[in-house]
Amino acid sequence: MSRLLTFLTHVHTISGPVLMLLYPLYASVVAIESPSREEDKQWLAYWILYSFLTLTEILLQSLLEWIPIWYSLKLVLAAWLVLPPFKGAAFVYERYVREHITKFIGVQDHQFSRPESPIASGSGGKGKKRSVRFATPD
Secondary structure (H helix, E strand, C coil), X not given: CHHHHHHHHHHHHHHHHHHHHHHHHHHHHHHHHCCCHHXXXXXXXXXXXXXXXXXXXXXXXXXXXXXXXXXXXXXXXXXXXXXXXXCHHXXXXXXXXXXXXXXXXXXXXXXXXXXXXXXXXXXXXXCCXXXXXXXXXX
C-alpha cells in the first residue's frame, strides 16, 4: 500500500509541470504553425491567465501555504484551462478578463477585434506572416 501511495504522490507532483507547462508549450508551438486563429486565442489566453495565477501565487504564498489542497485545486483549474474539450482559458479571457484589460490600457473594443494585425498584415488573410517588422528610427 505504501508503494502505491508513493507512486501516486510522484504522479501528482509530476502532473503539475506537465499539465501547466509542457503540454501548453507544445500546443502553443502547434498553434503558431497552424492557420487557425482560435488556437492562437486559446493559448495566448492561457499564458495570460497562467502568468496572472503565478504572480498571484507568489504574492499570496504565505497564505496559500495554510491551504493543504491548494496544489490540487490549482491542478484542477489548470486542467480546465488547458484541456481542448473545455477551452477554459479562452472562456475566462472572453468572459471576465477582456473588458478589464481594455479599460486598463484604454483601447476600444473594435481595435482588439480588428482582423488585421501588424503580424498578419500582408498575408492575404489566409495565414499568418512568419516574421515581425520592427519600427526603427531612420
